[in-house]
Each structure stands twice: as C-alpha cells, then as structure tokens.
Amino acid sequence: xxxxxxxxxxxxxxxxxxxxxxxxxxxxxxxxxxxxxxxxxxxxxxxxxxxxxxxxxxxxxxxxxxxxxxxxxxxxxxxxxxxxxxxxxxxxxxxxxxxxxxxxxxxxxxxxxxxxxxxxxxxxxxxxxxxxxxxxxxxxxxxxxxxxxxxxxxxxxxxxxxxxxxxxxxxxxxxxxxxxxxxxxxxxxxxxxxxxxxxxxxxxxxxxxxxxxxxxxxxxxxxxxxxxxxxxxxxxxxxxxxxxxxxxxxxxxxxxxxxxxxxxxxxxxxxxxxxxxxxxxxxxxxxxxxxxxxxxxxxxxxxxxxxxxxxxxxxxxxxxxxxxxxxxxxxxx
Amino acid sequence: xxxxxxxxxxxxxxxxxxxxxxxxxxxxxxxxxxxxxxxxxxxxxxxxxxxxxxxxxxxxxxxxxxxxxxxxxxxxxxxxxxxxxxxxxxxxxxxxxxxxxxxxxxxxxxxxxxxxxxxxxxxxxxxxxxxxxxxxxxxxxxxxxxxxxxxxxxxxxxxxxxxxxxxxxxxxxxxxxxxxxxxxxxxxxxxxxxxxxxxxxxxxxxxxx
Numbered sequence: 001x002x003x004x005x006x007x008x009x010x011x012x013x014x015x016x017x018x019x020x021x022x023x024x025x026x027x028x029x030x031x032x033x034x035x036x037x038x039x040x041x042x043x044x045x046x047x048x049x050x051x052x053x054x055x056x057x058x059x060x061x062x063x064x065x066x067x068x069x070x071x072x073x074x075x076x077x078x079x080x081x082x083x084x085x086x087x088x089x090x091x092x093x094x095x096x097x098x099x100x101x102x103x104x105x106x107x108x109x110x111x112x113x114x115x116x117x118x119x120x121x122x123x124x125x126x127x128x129x130x131x132x133x134x135x136x137x138x139x140x141x142x143x144x145x146x147x148x149x150x151x152x153x154x155x156x157x158x159x160x161x162x163x164x165x166x167x168x169x170x171x172x173x174x175x176x177x178x179x180x181x182x183x184x185x186x187x188x189x190x191x192x193x194x195x196x197x198x199x200x201x202x203x204x205x206x207x208x209x210x211x212x213x214x215x216x217x218x219x220x221x222x223x224x225x226x227x228x229x230x231x232x233x234x235x236x237x238x239x240x241x242x243x244x245x246x247x248x249x250x251x252x253x254x255x256x257x258x259x260x261x262x263x264x265x266x267x268x269x270x271x272x273x274x275x276x277x278x279x280x281x282x283x284x285x286x287x288x289x290x291x292x293x294x295x296x297x298x299x300x301x302x303x304x305x306x307x308x309x310x311x312x313x314x315x316x317x318x319x320x321x322x323x324x325x326x327x328x329x330x331x332x333x
Numbered sequence: 334x335x336x337x338x339x340x341x342x343x344x345x346x347x348x349x350x351x352x353x354x355x356x357x358x359x360x361x362x363x364x365x366x367x368x369x370x371x372x373x374x375x376x377x378x379x380x381x382x383x384x385x386x387x388x389x390x391x392x393x394x395x396x397x398x399x400x401x402x403x404x405x406x407x408x409x410x411x412x413x414x415x416x417x418x419x420x421x422x423x424x425x426x427x428x429x430x431x432x433x434x435x436x437x438x439x440x441x442x443x444x445x446x447x448x449x450x451x452x453x454x455x456x457x458x459x460x461x462x463x464x465x466x467x468x469x470x471x472x473x474x475x476x477x478x479x480x481x482x483x484x485x486x487x488x489x490x491x492x493x494x495x496x497x498x499x500x501x502x503x504x505x506x507x508x509x510x511x512x513x514x515x516x517x518x519x520x521x522x523x524x525x526x527x528x529x530x531x532x533x534x535x536x537x538x539x540x541x542x
Contacts, residue, residue: 036398040402080400081438084393094440101392168352168353171350175353176357184415185391185417191359191360198395207408213363236356
C-alpha cells in the first residue's frame with residue numbers, strides 16, 4: 001500500500017520556518033549596530049552636524065523605529081547584543097560555551113552570569129542542538145556556502161568532500177577550555193563562528209572596520225567549500241561539541257517510520273551534518289533542523305518524544321530491499 | 334612490545350592534542366599582542382582593577398560598546414593576544430560620560446555597577462608646560478567646565494584663575510582630555526597610583542561618604 005504523496009504533513013514546512021528564523025536573526029545582527037549608531041546620534045542632539053551618510057542612517061532608523069519607541073535613547077536598549085551574549089527585553093541570555101569558557105578562564109563562579117546560560121542549556125537538553133540549526137548566524141552563511149558548493153559541483157568544479165572523525169570537535173572544546181585556563185582569556189570566543197559573526201558585524205558597522213575574527217571566519221568558509229562539506233560545524237566547532245553533549249538525551253527527536261520509508265536516501269544526502277537517517281543513525285549530533293523531513297517524499301520522518309534513538313529498523317517497507325526480503329521469506333517458508 | 338604499543342598510544346594522543354590546538358593557534362596568530370602607548374588605552378568604568386583579571390572575565394560580547402551613548406568604547410579588534418576583543422577607551426578620541434550603561438549591561442563580572450565617584454579609570458594629569466593658562470596666563474577653563482564631577486575632580490587653583498588643577502575626586506573619565514583645545518594633548522589619564530593631585534601628594538581614593 002503506497003502512501004499518497006499529495007497530502008504532505010505540515011512538518012515539512014518547518015524547514016522554511018527555520019530559514020525565516022535564521023534570516024531574521026542574521027538581519028537582526030546587522031540591524032542592531034545601526035540602531036546603536038542611531039542612538040548615539042540621538043544622544044548627541046546634533047542632527048545638523050552629522051555627515052550626509054550619518055544623516056541617512058539617522059533618517060532610515062528613525063523611520064524604522066519611530067512606530068515602536070517613544071525615547072530611542074533608552075527604549076531601543078531592549079534588544080542588545082549577539083547570540084554570544086545579549087539582553088532581550090530585560091532577559092539576559094548567554095551562550096553556554098561563553099559560560100563554560102569564562103568559568104574555565106577566571107576560575108570563579110559569577111552566578112549572575114552563569115544563570116544567563118540556564119535557559120539555553122535547558123532548551124538544548126530538551127530539543128538538542130537546535131541552536132546550530134535554527135539560531136546560529138554562522139549556519140546561515142555556511143548553508144548558503146553549502147548551496148554554492150552544490151552549484152559548483154553541478155557545474156563540474158571538483159570540490160573536496162572529505163570525511164573526518166566527528167569526535168575531533170570534542171577535543172577542540174577540551175583544548176579550548178584548557179587553553180582558556182592556561183592563557184587567562186576566553187579562547188573559545190576567538191574561533192567560535194557565531195560569536196565571531198556577531199561582533200565582527202558590530203565592528204564593521206559601528207566601529208568602522210572588521211577585526212581579525214573576520215579572517216578566521218573566511219578561512220572556515222574556504223575550508224567548508226574546498227575540503228569538507230560543512231566541515232567546521234561537523235568536525236571542529238567547540239560550541240557544537242558542547243551542544244551535542246548537552247543534547248545527547250534530548251527529548252524531541254526526529255525518527256524514521258520504517259513502514260513509510262522507501263529507502264530513497266534523500267535524507268542522508270541532504271543532511272548538513274552528515275548523519276544517517278536512512279539507518280536510524282541520528283545520535284547526539286542531530287540538530288532537529290528538519291531538512292530531512294522537508295525532503296522526504298513519503299513523510300517517513302517524524303518528530304517523536306523519546307530520549308533514545310530507535311535501533312536500526314531494517315530497510316524501509318516501501319523499498320525494493322524490503323519487498324525482495326518478503327518474497328524470499330514467502331518462497332522460503 | 335607492550336611498551337611500544339603504550340608509547341604509540343601516548344604519541345597518538347599527544348599528536349591529537351596538538352592538532353586540536355591548531356584553530357586556536359591560527360586565531361592567536363591573527364591577533365598578535367601589540368600594545369600601543371598605555372595612556373591611550375584606559376579601562377572602562379567599573380572594570381576589574383587588574384587588567385589580567387579583566388581579560389579573564391571578559392567574554393568579548395561587545396555589549397558595553399553597543400549601549401555606549403557617546404560610542405567611546407573601542408575594542409582590540411586586531412591586536413591584543415590574550416585580551417583580543419576586550420574593550421578600552423581612548424579619551425583623546427572620545428571620552429566616557431559616566432552614564433553607567435556599560436556596567437549595567439555587562440553579563441560577567443568584568444564590569445560591575447559601582448557608584449560614579451568610586452569609578453577608577455585613572456586620574457587626569459595636566460602638563461603645565463603645555464596648558465595655555467599655565468604657560469602664558471591664557472583664558473581657557475574648558476576642562477573645568479566639562480568635568481561631570483565638578484569641583485571635587487578638577488578646579489581652578491586658588492588665586493590662579495583659569496589655571497586648572499586636578500583634585501582627589503577625579504575618576505579619570507577623560508572628558509577633559511577630549512575637550513582640551515591644545516593640540517599637544519596636555520592632559521593625560523594615568524593610573525591612579527602614578528598620579529598626583531593639586532597638593533602634590535600621591536592620590537588616594539576618597540571614600541568618606
């Protein structure tokens with residue numbers, strides 16, 4: 001019995017929603033420095049002395065924010081910062097990696113700061129590595145980069161697709177924490193792409209020039225493009241390592257419904273993190289990004305509430321392998 | 334044979350450890366430690382007193398810069414080494430207005446909220462060989478007029494009208510450095526322990542209130 005393909009489940013739209021969220025967060029990181037510039041111009045009370053391009057920024061931002069605030073100087077402070085650490089309507093949120101590295105670097109538990117990482121940690125323990133798939137501003141660029149790589153491959157450009165051991169990133173996390181302790185500074189911030197993007201966008205817009213982190217980020221993009229697909233996230237990212245560890249026993253998991261699966265392997269091809277949904281191989285790396293759900297032609301991938309992955313359930317019941325197996329069993333028995 | 338196996342394992346793990354440090358080494362190479370003249374870089378208000386402790390506590394999130402109304406907070410973007418991405422103020426470019434916003438927004442203990450008169454960013458020092466009124470009885474007083482802390486921080490020395498003198502209450506915000514019209518920048522912010530006040534003694538923190 002073949003499942004009808006013309007009634008797809010609503011879950012497959014989640015991937016579009018994810019792209020909307022990623023885009024919004026990236027645009028927000030660009031918008032916030034401009035809002036800061038606007039606030040400084042307002043605070044200076046000297047519109048007439050602004051340069052022409054500064055006047056343009058002032059006018060655009062005023063048009064943009066005037067419907068929402070009375071006093072731009074203070075009201076626009078409601079949303080500040082980056083995904084590394086920021087305030088959101090009075091709620092302070094920090095990346096768990098920032099918390100862990102800062103504690104490692106300073107040997108001191110400053111509870112007001114540690115508590116800012118509480119909500120992200122709880123969300124990660126429930127939903128897994130969702131930060132990587134749904135929020136990270138670097139993912140936005142890396143996935144576009146991955147699309148570019150796909151086009152280049154189609155055009156015949158030979159690009160590397162090396163596969164390394166996924167456990168390298170845990171080693172990088174460990175090395176980062178040890179180096180933070182030894183050198184007395186938060187070393188992981190220097191190589192963690194979302195932190196780099198957040199502050200480099202701020203530097204470029206509000207301070208006039210990119211910092212050294214931009215060079216490192218471009219190196220990671222080149223690495224992804226030429227050496228290994230999504231290589232930095234898969235094999236090197238210390239934040240990804242921490243989120244993977246936290247999300248090991250996540251409650252919400254994408255799982256395969258073996259009765260609906262037709263072994264087409266599209267999920268394995270589309271998976272940004274190189275996982276193996278076809279053989280129920282999700283593991284702690286899965287970031288619930290729903291790209292595999294969106295691409296599955298028979299809606300065989302669904303969300304389930306459980307703390308462990310299913311064991312390999314055998315070939316999909318709509319595929320050739322399963323049919324041949326059944327025929328053999330019938331003729332044999 | 335077993336020992337050989339053991340040594341091989343140790344070697345492999347050491348190699349792995351070294352390899353895992355490559356990204357950090359790269360990041361470090363991109364931001365070498367170059368320290369410019371110290372007086373140009375003063376700490377933020379409410380910062381931990383020890384610069385190394387500050388580098389350990391700061392996560393480089395840039396929030397202090399993002400809320401600063403005069404945009405005086407700058408970051409060690411390309412130089413820095415251990416304190417890469419940490420904030421500083423260059424009062425000759427733009428000075429702190431002591432608005433408290435950065436102290437309030439800092440998520441870590443790098444900046445903590447303290448009363449304005451307890452802030453210790455340094456202390457202003459006036460070069461009396463370069464300041465107009467001190468050199469040739471000129472008329473200026475810009476530094477005294479701009480000072481957010483008033484007479485307790487900088488005032489005209491008695492009977493020497495228009496000749497400014499730094500007092501004990503100076504917290505080193507650098508407003509006077511920014512406003513000073515003399516191009517040779519006769520006012521500098523130095524560490525409090527190196528500063529002198531009007532009475533020519535080593536300055537001490539005033540905590541009498």
